[in-house]
Amino acid sequence: MTDQPPTLPTSMRAGRILGPGHTVVVDVPVPTPGPGDVLIEVARAGICGTDLHILDGDYELARFPMTPGHEFAGVVVALGEGVRRSALGQRVTADPNLPCGLCPECQRGRANQCHDLAVVGVTRDGAFAPYVVVPERVVVPIGELSFAAGALVEPLACVVWGLERVRVRAGDHALVFGAGPMGCLLIQALKASGAARVAVVDLAPSRLALARSLGADLAVTPDELAALADVAPLGFELVVEATGVPSVLEGAVEHARPGGTVWVFGVAAGDAMARISPYTLFRRDLALMGTFAVNQTVPQAVALIQGGAVDVEPLVSHVLPIDAFAEGLRLAAHDPTRMKIQFSFGDASS
Ligand SMILES: [Zn+2]
Ligand SMILES: [Zn+2]
Missing domain, CATH: 3.40.50.720 (NAD(P)-binding Rossmann-like Domain)
Known part of the structure; x- marks a missing residue:
């Protein structure tokens, strides 16, 4: 029941962490958006300190095996049933935090402290892969921002x-x-x-x-x-x-x-x-x-970049293909001069 164009591939190369210290790049199925979800074709995805803590096995929320990647931007390429606002071809990023919306912290506006917090790229598969599924409710359009900039929205948020x-x-x-x-x-x-x-x-x-x-x-x-x-x-x-x-x-x-x-x-x-x-x-x-993570602050981060108050593209020091997954994580952990390391996918990586 999804509006999924037939041109999408069925498998993709993903950077995965199988357990503490254990990375692989493997073929996995392209995910299918469920009801209320969108499928994003990832153009850029950045490595974050959180990914290194996940790799070290000292990040409490992470569950192995998993595909990390929670700072990303790309294009909406398929819509799940009931999606109302997103459109195919839209340039977007997403708030990776998926609060439950029901617990006492969510109810008082502290969604980042949710008792049952799911996080794209932490508790469920993320964007170190050519495609990622996220609920429509966390998708944020980036307009004409570059994908490199769009993948820096989450850290700014x-x-x-x-x-x-x-x-x-x-x-x-x-x-x-x-x-x-x-x-x-x-x-x-x-x-x-x-x-x-x-x-x-x-x-x-x-x-x-x-x-x-x-x-x-x-x-x-x-x-x-x-x-x-x-x-x-x-x-x-x-x-x-x-x-x-x-x-x-x-x-x-x-x-x-x-x-x-x-x-x-x-x-x-x-x-x-x-x-x-x-x-x-x-x-x-x-x-x-x-202060922890993001709390409904992704749109403001997009606005800061679009308005020119914050320049993010100079922060990208390395752009790597996903086959260099282990190398990217190694650089992030051990090169004290590196800045943001991003993985690039497909042709849409501008
Ligand atoms: Zn991050
Ligand atoms: Zn909650």
Whole structure:
């Protein structure tokens, strides 16, 4: 009962994780959209730190074997029964989070904390394959955005959700630890939100240079932290930890201005611990805040890119075919200079 053109292939090459540390590229059936679903022909799909945690076997939501890939863009090529709004040929991305809509957290608007959260590319097959099925309700059109940009909407949507919680005030000073893809999205989104000056810290000179070109007012290595006083002599109203390294969080607290916020954005291992002085939080009126994933913030991320406030294409450092699945994951895990690594599928990869 699906409106599926006969031209679609029946099998496809997918990058799969069979268990912790075990990747393969294998032929799997092209999925069929069920009622309310659409089939998306994937053009680009980006590797995220979450994928590396899944590969390591330390991401609690993941179930093996599975096809990861939750940051993607492509074209709608088949519609399941009852699909009302999506159209064949539409250029789209999707919110990978599929909250149940029924649990107490969903009912109070905290869908990202859903008790029964399904996630495309985590709990069900994702977009490291030429085709992926998602419910129509999470599909978001990207208009004329490139597919490379469309596959960076989801990470930017994580930043937007964080900004809804953290609340930058006009004229704030912000410090970001980590100038990877997320750090570079944060820098731009913080400036678009009213931060007067944004500083960033990273080990890799190439990442610092890119951060400067995207608007960072100061980009330094951890050996050059004394220069932070030039940007914010009284400390930073907002300090963002975007590395996932516990010791970086421990050091981040020292840079917060009294009354400021320390934002835990990077993904640490589930059992990692950090030492933070409760007295410092108390004495300086500091807020310590974490933000998780996306919460109905994908359309805002599309708008930020379409409006020119956030430039995402320079963040893509590698474009690989899916046959280089293991190589892409290896680069993502071990190359400290790489930025966003995307897999490209078919001819639609512009
Ligand atoms: Zn991600
Ligand atoms: Zn729920």
